[in-house]
Amino acid sequence: MTESERFKITSDEYADLIIDYNYDMGILAQYPNASYNIINQRYAVLNIPVSEMTYNAVYKYGYASIPKCYGLMFERATELDGNYYIQNLPAYDYDGEGVLIGFVDGGIEYRNKAFQYDNNTTRIVSIWDQTIESPDRYPADFYYGTEYGREEINLALQSKDPLSIVPSTEINGQGTAMAAVAAGFNSNQFSFSGTAPKAEIVAVKLKPAKPYLKEFFGISEEALCYQENDVMMGIKYLLQVAKSLHRPIVIAVGLGCNQGSHIGEDFISRYISEVGELPGVAVIVAAGDEGNRYGHYYGEIGSPNIYNIAELNIGSENENFSMELWGYPPNLLAVDIFAPNGDFVYHVSRSYKQLNTIPVYYNDTVIYIDNRLQEPFAGSQLILFRFQNAAQGVWSFQVSGSHDLVNRFHIWLPLHQFLRNIYFMNPDINTTLSIPANTVNIITVTAYNPVVLELYYYSSRGFTKTNEPKPDITAPGVNMVIPTGIDQFAYFTGTSMACAYAAGIAARLMEWGVVENNLPNMDCTFIRYILTSSARRDSSMNYPNQNWGFGILEENVFGDIV
Structure with a gap:
């Protein structure tokens, strides 16, 4: 990353990709039109023109490389x-x-x-505000945002107008x-x-x-x-x-x-x-x-059943959202999609070959489907559905398996705060860790x-x-x-x-x-x-527990080690 390129990090005209270059700078050189910012000796962030982030970006760059969207937990x-x-x-x-x-x-x-000592000086060592751009105030080798140190924060605290000195809020x-x-x-x-x-x-x-x-x-x-x-x-x-x-x-x-x-x-x-x-x-x-947000579905397919149906309620008209189905190796899954009125919409077939993103059109609804077996580190099948203008009602996803094994799969919706009245009709509360x-x-x-x-x-x-x-x-x-x-x-x-x-x-x-x-x-x-x-445990429960982990945190953890 150079000084002349760093605007791409924050510009809406450039998209970001995460790359595992694995200590090999030659891999980054394979992207001649991209700028890059190094995270460490293994991972880097590429900046490419946003025009290259087309509907089939998952096919072009891989699902893992597209940054995921994170939300707050409170x-x-x-x-x-x-x-x-x-x-x-x-x-x-x-x-x-x-x-x-x-x-x-x-x-x-x-x-x-709460963040000051008795003498009204700060207990904050530094703040890196990624939202405030400045010519030369970013942390060394980060190339964006503004860093505010302890001395500057203390000056702000002594001022009648602190935000004029440290405008981070x-x-x-x-x-x-x-x-x-x-x-x-x-x-x-x-x-x-x-x-x-x-x-x-x-x-x-x-x-x-x-x-x-x-x-x-x-x-x-x-x-x-x-x-x-x-x-x-x-x-x-x-x-x-x-x-x-x-x-x-x-x-x-x-x-x-x-x-x-x-x-x-x-x-x-x-x-x-x-x-x-x-x-x-x-x-x-x-x-x-x-x-208890109804955003996860778990299904199994085994004899005598040859498929499992996940039902998804879309409570409003013209919704946009994504949904991910993840299988278990060595099974290969297929999915039949049915609209709320019962119409058959599309068959996602079993395939070992990496196919291009498939656009599916049903009335005003568009579904972009990626069926992938080659995601780095995952080791299992991913079917990604991206809905645009989804029709209101209960959609059905009939999942069928392969081989003579029990076929298991999970489907996850995005975080609840990214959705509006979209949920599974028969959800599973477990395996919902973010x-x-x-x-x-x-x-x-x-x-x-x-x-x-x-x-x-x-x-x-x-x-x-x-x-x-x-x-x-x-x-x-x-x-x-x-x-x-x-x-x-x-x-x-x-x-x-x-x-x-x-x-x-x-x-x-x-x-x-x-x-x-x-x-x-x-x-x-x-x-x-x-x-x-050292956790406190209930004798009536088994541990580790899907809900409580190994028990309740014991604040005085020093009894056994000091």
Whole structure:
């Protein structure tokens, strides 16, 4: 990437692709019309003219290379329903001092007192705002956005007009809420404290997904979503800051996606799995808020049945959306599509050969279909359906199998916030973990209400598609009283809140292990071991559990190790 090319990163006239060039720069040279921005020695982001992102882009570039759309994992309560959780942990010997907690999200409200010391100076080490362009203020080798350091943030806090110095703000509130839950400074009001109140903060404000990508996947213009490649670059930035300061870091990811194989082998999952192996680094991810959203279907085909029918309700006329069917090897699946009035629309045949994208026309409805067996890392069949102007009513997908084996398959819709009244008539609540929560070398956290001891109703459930035990742990995440805005409190619910809660506990462990040199090579695997082994478990349940993981997070995890 050169200075003259960097405008392509943020320009709506250029599309993005994620490439696994595997340490071979010659692979990048195969794209002569593209500019590229390096994530690490294995992954890079290519920028190509948006005109090349045609209807058959999946056929041309591969499904894995097209960035997926990520959404937030929280909801804000307008009023309490009679029970809420006030965060007020008892004092321990460890409070995260010397540890960084990094957030890749919608930004942070740096003016909030929860992120300041008693002398009104900031506890935020730096902010990388991907949405603010400046000629020379981007982090080294990132080529977009603007970086604001501690000194500049302190100047802003002393100013009568802070935003004239550091104009980075947050609108949706999740990033600020997560930072407060994990690392908010003690507040007498509401008896609030973050779980690691002396940890310091690094924040990334993601830029919104480009219009072409939302259009490609049928996501409305007003939906708030972020691109997979920007999330990966955000994680890279957090690692770079931690390395420059020689500090351990806990990375909290409160985002999720439903696009992909759900086995932890897509680009972002492989990347953060590698990150989780680094000493002094832990990656904590929200399980997702897709349980009880009716966005997942699971089917089996075995004797004497020769097919399985998935029924999808489309509640409004002229809807745009995508849907993914993933099989299991070595089976090969076929699908017959039927319109709401019973008309046969199209037969997706079994084929080992990679076919071009198939456009199917039915009255005003258009369906683009990609039938793929050669997706990197997935190892199973993908049939991607992209609907435009879908007719209202219940569509039927008759799935048939091959060979004499039991044929199993999953169908996932996008995140619920990207849809409008579209759902399966006979959904399956399990295997609804959002990507990258199904990644092995990270810590996946789901949410519960610690007042009534109930799992959050919309928490995504495990296990992964390959039956790996996830989530790992359950933490408070329902009706959390959290500082937001500048001097306000609000009530947040979601697995992102539970993720932040666990991130603070992980920072306490990092302080003991890395900062105090008790275990200087402490990594994500070791922290997951401590959190899961010390978890509180119900004798009436089996563990690992599809809903609760290995149990409820024990805040005082030091009893067995100190």
